Amino acid sequence: MATTHRSFAQSVWDFFCSLKLTIFLLISLALTSIIGTVLPQGQLAPEYVASISALKLQIYSKLGFFDMYHSWWFIALLYVFSLNLTACSIKRLPHVFKFISEPMLVLGDSLRNSFPLKHHVTFSGSLESGRDALAAFLKSEVAAPVVTEHNGEYHLFAQKNAWCRLGVYVVHLSILVIFVGAIIGSLFGYKGFVAIVEGTGASTIQTRSGMPMPLGFELRCEKFNVDFYPTGAPKEFRSILTVLENGKPVPGYKDVKVIVNKPLSYKGITFYQSSYGQSNEGSEHSLTVTARSGGNEQHITMHEGEQVPLKDGSTLKLLESTQEVRQFMPEYSGPAARIELTPRGKAPQTFIVMKNFPDLSAQRGDELIVHYEGTDAKMYTGLQVAKDPGVWVVWLGCLLMVVGLFIAFFMSHKRVWIIVSKGQVRMYGNASKNQAAFQMQFDDLTGKLNDLKI
């Protein structure tokens, strides 16, 4: 029984060490990841649900395709990937360490012949003088050599950058570090959203899952502003925010300008400018109506969506309003409102009136001239909120990965052996990578060896 257990454990271990598994996992992760880029993720739009058959919808939901990257099987793939990575590294590392710590000091006959880089010179001096001269030569050209006497010959061994064979394991480790960072972030962090109306504050936000989350301090929006390019595209939207503790502004966190790509961080919680809008709740809009034929100006205050009767029996309805019309009509700027005017006994007409362009309505040629005076409506700022204590671990992993890749790809372990025997000196070279570049260095070395007076 014991042997079958052992062989079972052994075969599980071999399975996780297998490089076939690595390649299978890499390709599987690549192929399955495509699903989530083709199918919508998260909240499904009703139009999408209507466009596919009920059976498909059911199958896709069962398989977790609509939250693909958090589905049990995708997470499982990532766990198996981590296990595979760890097992592979554990299996190989002892060999690599041995390779680094116990270099081959004496070059056997079969290996000698397998190295493509070799060079022979004859010499007539004594073995010892040759050994000392060549040891000095290697020390100045490559690295201080280890000298071993073997079968009446001296074997000199010098190496450079042996540790760079660890580069690939640094890359493997970096992936695990990134995963750890991601797990820390998902366990101890959150993502959320808060909308704050100008002049008011918030001390609770909504997390992505819809739960309220107290911040432990208050964030107040002092002012919100949008700038537009002449084309009408938004140039910059910015909030002026203040952090308050116990109702008092925190020094250094008063009137902080927050724009897209320039967030505000306080106590590990970061606020990112993400959206904005006009807070219409309870706000009033002012309009004036004048008859073309003369008469008193009529002042009206109304809410969005409201319909009011005018003196002459017409009705006026405020459909919608904006504090900056440029985003919709780049040739104009300033506050504007879309109104519906219904003259008595006639069909309703819809048109736009603007605060900065009072002549617009007059140009229509109608009996009633309407002017938009503006509103007391406030803007609100939409802020994404994030707390991620794992992010530094992720960056550490990224740094490790870049360093590891650099070592693994662009550095090489170079080894040179010189065997001094009676009447001849033989030199052999080997590099773990970029043999072509090393060949040039080796040729350079052989030239110097030829010129050496020994």
Added chain:
Amino acid sequence: MTSSMLFNLTTLAYLASMIIFFAFLAGKHKTVGLAGTCTAFVGLVLQTVAIALRWKESYDMGVGHAPLSNLYESVVFFSWTIVLLYLFIDLKYKYRVVGAFVVPFAMLGMAWAQLGLNTGIEPLVPALQSNWLLYHVVTCFLGYAAFAVACGISIMYILRARHEEGSTVVAAGGLMSMFPPTRVLDDLNYRAIMIGFPLLTLGIITGAAWANYAWGTYWSWDPKETWSLIVWFVYAAFLHARFTRGWVGKRAAWLSIIGFGATIFCYLGVNLFLSGLHSYGNSKM
């Protein structure tokens, strides 16, 4: 002289370079090959000046930004990086004929950009107003360009390998005799990917850093992000298959071509067919 005139000249230079390279393939004159490389180099210089000029023009218009912000500008930059990497490999390894399989990518990119895309200089939307744009785009496109070069080399590999299977000896005067030996092509393919893979990694990391800085989420499984990871998986598989399972030659060449297909989908397909954070490229079509 305006940048758009210079970009037109660049396109013509790459077209000329490509035709000269094809003539080189047909005639095998060394001078013709040299002319092909020189024309590509002239194109690169013109394009470099044009990119700098467009950068300056955007400042003259008052919307100053690096010319990397929309699909047109990115395709132009992609062409530039392809020729840059090709000339680098030409200088280093001296296999001129590789140009016949790489310069066409740059030429196609420029022709498409000049004829099919909106060439106007547009102001930057708030999300793109960040220095990270520069780091992210430069690293990504250098990586993509290395994969383009690897793909061109892999196509050469497959052509030559097919030919050798048919006739065991490569005829001294034949077209294939101009191609580097398969052993060299295989090695160049690997070297190009060795340049591309760390650059792609850096591109993904700078993208993640920027996303974290701008939105507080370094990774959100947006289609573009996911596709960049897919490309990364494919080339990681290539490297593992090569190092540890001895996938060299034809299989490595095919994997490199598939990898570049995924790269192009990551770059263009995601913008054209899928929606997400990078979809501002869409509106510029």
